[in-house]
Amino acid sequence: xxxxxxxxxxxxxxxxxxxxxxxxxxxxxxxxxxxxxxxxxxxxxxxxxxxxxxxxxxxxxxxxxxxxxxxxxxxxxxxxxxxxxxxxxxxxxxxxxxxxxxxxxxxxxxxxxxxxxxxxxxxxxxxx
Amino acid sequence: xxxxxxxxxxxxxxxxxxxxxxxxxxxxxxxxxxxxxxxxxxxxxxxxxxxxxxxxxxxxxxxxxxxxxxxxxxxxxxxxxxxxxxxxxxxxxxxxxxxxxxxxxxxxxxxxxxxxxxxxxxxxxxxxxxxxxx
Numbered sequence: 255x256x257x258x259x260x261x262x263x264x265x266x267x268x269x270x271x272x273x274x275x276x277x278x279x280x281x282x283x284x285x286x287x288x289x290x291x292x293x294x295x296x297x298x299x300x301x302x303x304x305x306x307x308x309x310x311x312x313x314x315x316x317x318x319x320x321x322x323x324x325x326x327x328x329x330x331x332x333x334x335x336x337x338x339x340x341x342x343x344x345x346x347x348x349x350x351x352x353x354x355x356x357x358x359x360x361x362x363x364x365x366x367x368x369x370x371x372x373x374x375x376x377x378x379x380x381x382x
Numbered sequence: 383x384x385x386x387x388x389x390x391x392x393x394x395x396x397x398x399x400x401x402x403x404x405x406x407x408x409x410x411x412x413x414x415x416x417x418x419x420x421x422x423x424x425x426x427x428x429x430x431x432x433x434x435x436x437x438x439x440x441x442x443x444x445x446x447x448x449x450x451x452x453x454x455x456x457x458x459x460x461x462x463x464x465x466x467x468x469x470x471x472x473x474x475x476x477x478x479x480x481x482x483x484x485x486x487x488x489x490x491x492x493x494x495x496x497x498x499x500x501x502x503x504x505x506x507x508x509x510x511x512x513x514x515x516x
Contacts, residue, residue, distance in 0.1 A: 264492070268484045281481040285474045293480070298472040301480060306466035308484050309491035312510045313413075313451070315433045316468040336418065344415040344510055346436075348429040349422060359418065364411050366423035366432060 268308060274341070275304045275334045296327035300334050307338065314338065316347040320356055332359045383409045383447035383514050385435050402444065405431050410447075413512040436512065437467045450513040464510070 272278040277300055285301065286292015293301065299319060306314060319335060320328040336359060339345050349356065385406035389398060406428050413419050423429045434440050436449060438458045449456040474483055 264485070264488055267492070268481065268488055271484060272481070277480050282479050285476055285478055285480065285483060287476045288472065292476065295472075298474065301474060301483060302472040303468050304480075304484055305474075305487040306468050308488040309463075309466055311466035312464040313512055314466040314468065315437050317430055317433060317470040319468060321470070339416065339418045342416045342509055344413055344417070344419075344512055346413050346419050346421055346433065346512075348433060349420050350425070350429075352420070352422075357420070360420040361417045362414065362419045364413075364419055364421050366409070366421065366427040366429055 267310075271304050271307045274307065274337050275300045276330075276337075277301065277304060294327070296323055296330055299323070299331050303331075303334060303338065311343070313344045314346070316345065318348050318350055320352065321350055325353060325355070328353070328356055332356055335359070383435070383445065383449065385409075385431065385440070385443060385445055387443040405443075406435065410514050412514070415509040415511055433467075436514065437465055438462065439467065448513075448515040450515065452510045453513075 269278070272281060277297070280293070280297060283297075284292050285298070288295070288298060303314075303316070303319070316335070319331055323331060332355075335345065335347065339361075347360070349360075383406060384404060386402040386404055388402050389400070394401075409428075409432060421429050421433065431440075435445060438456075438461060451461065475486075478486065
């Protein structure tokens, strides 16, 4: 009986995460090999985010979640990242050459730089 | 915060006298909760290095300075339970479905005896401030 309860709780939890990253319609889709079969690059990225989310973390680091994606795919990924942030988690993403749409999705920018920038950003200075 | 990596033996043989290489120098800042923070920098500025150090994924090297979570010093054993790291390359099992992948991760990474309330997506400790102090 206890096991059944556990499974139900887990099921509900997985369900919530799938909704959050908008993968619930793809639940029975095979993951497949990257670039060969199965999920697209952007769906794969959302799955990676979901796999981290089911561990129920409070702080999430993302290493260039939008690189290698086209504009539309990046927008979809950013939307799920946004959904994650709206649950109250602390999210840190590194980005590289972001398009303006992606850049505007962020609330705060931390710059890692060897020159002192103006104080309007929230700055990290790496003065190597 | 400062972060150093140690040199390989071969490099020391080449006549390098320093014992370690400074990769992050006087980095400090705050990551606010419920806020999406972008970490920007030119190639090689140390974005990924900084994130790896914060997430505790660097096993070698020396870290100087403080990392605090909501005012408390970071303890890796407990931090690993409340942090997630989305890597750049998406590694998944090709023969599993989306739902199975999530089940697999959830069964491995969630505690066994968690009450119903605790497993809700919205109920792990939220609003944690991550602080890096030089």
